[in-house]
Amino acid sequence: MVVAAALALPTFSLPALAAGKTITAVMHSDLRVIDPGLTTAYITRDHGYMVYDTLLAMDSEFKVQPQMASVKISDDKLVYTFTLRDGLKWHDGKPVTAEDCVASLQRWGKADGMGQKLMDFTKSIEAPDAKTIVLTLKEPYGLVLDSIAKPSSLVPFMMPKRLAETPSGKAIAEQIGSGPFKFVQAEFQPGVKAVYEKNTDYVPRSEPASWAAGGKVVKVDRVEWITMPDAQTAVNALQSGDIDFLENPSFDILPVLAKDKDLNLEILNKLGYQTLGRMNFLLPPFDNLKVRRAAFLAMSQKPVLDALVGDPTYYKTCGSLFACGTPFGNEAGGDSLVKGSGMADAKKALAESGYDGTPVVIMAPTDVITLKAQPIVAAQLLREAGFKVEVQATDWQTVVTRRASQKPVKEGGWNMFFTNWVGADILNPISNVSISGRGTKGGWFGWFDDPKMEELRDKFSRSTSLEEQKVIAAEVQARAYDQVAYLPLGEYRIPSAWRKSLTGVLPGAATPVFWNIDKKE
Numbered sequence: 001m002v003v004a005a006a007l008a009l010p011t012f013s014l015p016a017l018a019a020g021k022t023i024t025a026v027m028h029s030d031l032r033v034i035d036p037g038l039t040t041a042y043i044t045r046d047h048g049y050m051v052y053d054t055l056l057a058m059d060s061e062f063k064v065q066p067q068m069a070s071v072k073i074s075d076d077k078l079v080y081t082f083t084l085r086d087g088l089k090w091h092d093g094k095p096v097t098a099e100d101c102v103a104s105l106q107r108w109g110k111a112d113g114m115g116q117k118l119m120d121f122t123k124s125i126e127a128p129d130a131k132t133i134v135l136t137l138k139e140p141y142g143l144v145l146d147s148i149a150k151p152s153s154l155v156p157f158m159m160p161k162r163l164a165e166t167p168s169g170k171a172i173a174e175q176i177g178s179g180p181f182k183f184v185q186a187e188f189q190p191g192v193k194a195v196y197e198k199n200t201d202y203v204p205r206s207e208p209a210s211w212a213a214g215g216k217v218v219k220v221d222r223v224e225w226i227t228m229p230d231a232q233t234a235v236n237a238l239q240s241g242d243i244d245f246l247e248n249p250s251f252d253i254l255p256v257l258a259k260d261k262d263l264n265l266e267i268l269n270k271l272g273y274q275t276l277g278r279m280n281f282l283l284p285p286f287d288n289l290k291v292r293r294a295a296f297l298a299m300s301q302k303p304v305l306d307a308l309v310g311d312p313t314y315y316k317t318c319g320s321l322f323a324c325g326t327p328f329g330n331e332a333g334g335d336s337l338v339k340g341s342g343m344a345d346a347k348k349a350l351a352e353s354g355y356d357g358t359p360v361v362i363m364a365p366t367d368v369i370t371l372k373a374q375p376i377v378a379a380q381l382l383r384e385a386g387f388k389v390e391v392q393a394t395d396w397q398t399v400v401t402r403r404a405s406q407k408p409v410k411e412g413g414w415n416m417f418f419t420n421w422v423g424a425d426i427l428n429p430i431s432n433v434s435i436s437g438r439g440t441k442g443g444w445f446g447w448f449d450d451p452k453m454e455e456l457r458d459k460f461s462r463s464t465s466l467e468e469q470k471v472i473a474a475e476v477q478a479r480a481y482d483q484v485a486y487l488p489l490g491e492y493r494i495p496s497a498w499r500k501s502l503t504g505v506l507p508g509a510a511t512p513v514f515w516n517i518d519k520k521e
Contacts, residue, residue: 020221021519023502025245026234027512029368030227032190032397034183035171037111040153040433040444041400042422046511049212050196050223051091052157052177055082055101055133056149057213058424058509064149065213067205068096068158068178069133077140082133087203090160091176098127103164105133105148105156110168112154113433116442117461118147142464143430151212152425152510180204180216180515181223191397194225196514209516211508216515219504223514229367229395238263238497244519245498245505247512250369251309257497267495268507271323271423273370275308276434277378277487278446280415282406285360285387290353292484295360297349298385299378300340301490307373308492315492321432321477323423324491327466328473333481337488346385359388361409363417365396374418374489403445417445422510423491428469429460429476434486448485 029043036048057067069082088096102125109115109122121141126134135144148156163172175183181196188194204215226243228234231250237243239260249257249265258265279286279295286292301317309315318324319334336342360382364375379389394402399417407413426432436442436457439449456479460472480486496512498505504516 021219021521022222022224023220023245023514023517023519024224024226024243025512025514026228026237026243026247027225028248028370029396030191030229031194031225033171033400034175034188034194036157037107037154038169038171039400039404041397042153042420042511044400045153045155047183047194048155048157048177049179049511049513050181051175051179051183052155052159053088053179053216054149054156054158054212055105056145057211058146058149058151059210059213060507060509061210064145065207065210067149067213069101071145078137080135080137080144082135084131084133085205088178089201090178091182091199091201092160093201094160095130096158096178097130097161098133099130100161100164101133101158102127103161104158105135107159107164107166107168108154108156110442112150112156113436113438113442113444114143114147114150114430115154115156116436116438117430117457118144120458121461139462140464141461143461147430149212150424150431151508152422178202180218192227196223196225197221204515209506209513211506212511212513216513218515219518220514231369238499241499241501244502245496245512247496248369248494249497251311251314251494254311254495262500263497264500264502264505265495265497266505266507267493268505268512269422269493269510270507271326271509272491272493273420273422274318274323274426274491275304275370275374275418275420275489277374277416277418277489278403278434278444279484279486280413280446281448282440283409283413283415285355285358286415288353288355289483290349291355294346294350294353294355294385295382295387296481296484296487297336297342297346298381298387299337299342299487299489300381301337301488302340303381304374304377305490305492307377308370309494314494315490318488318491321426321435321480321486321488322428322473323426326423326427328428328470330470330474330477332474333478334488343381343384350386355387357388359390359409359415361390361392361413361415363399363402363414364391364393365399366393368396370420370492370494371396371418375416378416378418378487378489406440406447418489424509429457429473435476435480437485446486448483450479450483450485453479453483453485
């Protein structure tokens with residue numbers, strides 16, 4: 001009878017019986033891609049924060065703080081000298097060296113939009129000794145520290161040199177970081193389960209934890225991420241105690257969770273999200289600017305947000321490409337999106353565009369609560385404007401993989417997908433990679449190619465005055481809207497839910513973190 005009872009337990013609860021304190025969490029998506037340098041997918045970023053660490057980090061006051069290293073800046077603003085703190089070890093026991101960090105920065109600088117811009121201004125990155133990294137600029141650049149401390153995708157995580165030298169576009173062979181948790185490769189089931197164990201060699205900073213900065217003190221022995229695609233199943237598991245943490249409950253169930261005396265319900269990401277549509281600029285029909293403008297005019301934020309969120313308490317229309325309410329937030333150019341007033345003009349523009357009826361293939365993930373509604377509503381609006389649309393149902397991790405393809409649609413390519421940016425990713429023209437004009441030479445999926453946009457972004461990078469930067473950011477937004485770099489579809493916030501047996505859950509700039517959390521047995 002005892003054996004039978006044990007076999008009847010849910011499989012995800014068994015390790016907890018033998019592993020001390022275990023937090024079991026259902027995240028916003030399943031995890032398959034585990035190289036944090038390969039994709040901007042947030043679940044991969046979240047995995048990165050478990051395993052890896054950063055030279056600098058941003059705190060809750062938007063201030064850059066030392067993390068793995070301190071930094072000194074020369075008087076002429078051209079030389080940045082980073083000094084690694086004591087006690088840093090990789091998960092294989094070897095010491096973290098400056099050469100490792102140089103290689104990591106170089107890898108990140110090839111893949112990340114903000115990193116690419118930093119490297120455009122960089123003369124050299126060198127390691128004169130085992131603890132010192134020297135970054136020398138060609139000319140002063142005001143976003144060096146903000147770039148290296150960026151809290152979200154792609155995060156400049158540090159890794160051993162042998163891994164950081166993996167060719168661009170190829171996944172690293174091992175998950176070896178220096179962060180507060182170790183990845184348990186033997187228990188990883190892609191798309192099903194990911195397991196992390198406390199890194200007992202990790203030496204936290206002495207400062208209090210604040211967003212990605214400060215002391216990352218791990219108070220549990222193990223964290224397990226379990227995939228539950230069905231929202232109701234995840235809620236039932238949280239209420240019954242089979243799981244401890246649910247990152248994104250469905251909006252319609254929030255009133256029920258709010259009344260559960262055993263649960264906490266709180267918005268951890270105070271900046272919220274911008275939801276957006278992205279076109280493929282390489283393939284018809286969106287290689288035609290006139291067709292893109294017709295699609296832009298057809299979009300309306302409120303129907304998308306009503307379908308995605310429902311309760312206006314948690315969403316707002318916003319015509320800005322940069323997070324509303326932040327220094328560069330500016331709604332100029334977004335009137336038709338906010339008011340939903342562009343459909344008649346969309347029909348006229350499409351009729352005059354030369355559109356030949358090429359179907360718009362939209363990738364539509366069905367397994368992520370915050371990504372289900374956008375493709376369906378957008379498809380309806382596009383059809384109303386006169387587009388032929390093919391919605392292809394899939395899962396999010398397939399979208400994450402497929403969106404990297406530049407092949408024709410018949411060979412696995414695509415025309416449109418939808419995603420979300422956390423507010424921290426869209427604070428300015430450099431961090432918002434959706435407006436990068438680098439095209440196939442390092443641009444974000446969809447490959448918007450616009451040299452004029454890059455000139456404006458360089459101009460922003462060189463500016464040292466906030467007022468001047470605001471003017472340039474407005475020029476950037478006007479250009480992005482003119483060329484239809486992407487479709488901003490409004491902003492929303494979503495609470496996370498966790499059992500009251502967990503204490504010390506921290507708010508974050510972009511990601512839920514599992515350090516500082518304790519669990520009552």
